[in-house]
Amino acid sequence: MIPRSHSSLQATWQQQLKQSAISASELVERLQLPVEMIGQLEKASSGFPLRVPDNFLQRIQPGNLSDPLLKQVLPDLAELEHFPGFSNDPLDEQHQSTPSGLLHKYPSRVLLVVTGACPVHCRYCFRRHFPYQQQQMGKQGIEKCLKYIEQHPEINEVILSGGDPLSAPDRLLSDISSRLDQIPHLKRLRIHSRFPVMIPDRINDSLLQWIGHSRLKPVMVLHINHANEINQDLTDACERLKRAGVLLLNQTVLLKGVNDSSEQLCQLSETLFNVSVQPYYLHLLDKVAGAGHFEVSQTNAINLMHQLLEKLPGFLVPKLVREVAGVTSKLPIDLNL
Numbered sequence: 001m002i003p004r005s006h007s008s009l010q011a012t013w014q015q016q017l018k019q020s021a022i023s024a025s026e027l028v029e030r031l032q033l034p035v036e037m038i039g040q041l042e043k044a045s046s047g048f049p050l051r052v053p054d055n056f057l058q059r060i061q062p063g064n065l066s067d068p069l070l071k072q073v074l075p076d077l078a079e080l081e082h083f084p085g086f087s088n089d090p091l092d093e094q095h096q097s098t099p100s101g102l103l104h105k106y107p108s109r110v111l112l113v114v115t116g117a118c119p120v121h122c123r124y125c126f127r128r129h130f131p132y133q134q135q136q137m138g139k140q141g142i143e144k145c146l147k148y149i150e151q152h153p154e155i156n157e158v159i160l161s162g163g164d165p166l167s168a169p170d171r172l173l174s175d176i177s178s179r180l181d182q183i184p185h186l187k188r189l190r191i192h193s194r195f196p197v198m199i200p201d202r203i204n205d206s207l208l209q210w211i212g213h214s215r216l217k218p219v220m221v222l223h224i225n226h227a228n229e230i231n232q233d234l235t236d237a238c239e240r241l242k243r244a245g246v247l248l249l250n251q252t253v254l255l256k257g258v259n260d261s262s263e264q265l266c267q268l269s270e271t272l273f274n275v276s277v278q279p280y281y282l283h284l285l286d287k288v289a290g291a292g293h294f295e296v297s298q299t300n301a302i303n304l305m306h307q308l309l310e311k312l313p314g315f316l317v318p319k320l321v322r323e324v325a326g327v328t329s330k331l332p333i334d335l336n337l
């Protein structure tokens with residue numbers, strides 16, 4: 001059953017964003033966690049601040065430190081430990097952007113970093129050390145990026161990324177979208193966002209207006225790691241996007257203590273199917289410093305994939321992939337290793 005959340009119908013998405021929990025004491029109070037945790041949460045979040053919107057908090061069982069949704073957003077002292085092989089920029093992205101705000105990692109696709117802001121701070125985020133402030137695009141920055149795209153006919157798809165691109169106002173996104181519309185070699189506009197999960201009211205009329213009127217085929221890649229994230233508000237947001245002609249895909253990060261069992265992954269795929277979202281990628285964790293405690297080994301991931309293949313129809317089995325610095329596409333993991 002899909003649990004119903006109780007997000008305020010009056011508050012706009014911007015107001016909901018402002019009402020997010022951003023301090024250890026707020027999080028402890030709202031989730032009825034032990035007050036003694038406040039000190040350690042503050043220490044653990046010193047390098048990457050805490051941020052969780054209310055709608056997501058409502059899906060977490062109060063007082064349950066093992067809740068798989070809580071684990072994704074709860075600062076942990078393990079973030080301060082050093083894990084061999086983990087670094088601040090595991091995908092070497094800080095040396096790839098040309099011009100500022102644009103990542104041209106794949107020949108036919110570019111990533112446009114519209115904003116560094118996110119509605120949530122996922123503790124395992126591979127961009128937790130990314131210098132977003134240097135990647136913020138002003139008007140001139142956008143012009144430079146659009147010019148670059150115009151001059152590269154091999155690009156057929158633009159991926160709006162961030163941070164979370166839907167943190168940007170619709171006025172800006174609509175302008176970018178209509179400028180991209182006019183570049184003849186482009187075919188698709190892809191948006192990577194956790195907003196439909198975190199603040200489903202972000203999928204409002206003004207967003208649907210520019211997305212639905214683009215000449216480019218719109219694709220939205222959601223980021224959902226556990227079936228408990230899929231509540232009625234998210235279901236309704238997916239329905240609105242679908243009605244606007246948006247193809248909905250999902251990517252999941254395989255995370256220890258969150259979704260590293262075949263039962264949880266099967267339930268996630270089944271629930272995604274119920275809301276018309278196609279399971280797309282299951283990512284091995286990017287080895288970013290501060291996230292080592294979330295790592296699931298490749299061997300265990302392959303075992304899980306074999307179980308998924310037995311339990312699910314093929315179209316509900318996501319592809320197991322990892323990203324490697326300097327490699328121009330995601331690497332599918334060979335399940336026969």
Ligand code: SF4
Nearest residue numbers: 118121122125163194
């Ligand atoms: S929403 Fe995405 S970019 Fe933002 S913190 Fe989470 S994983 Fe990172």
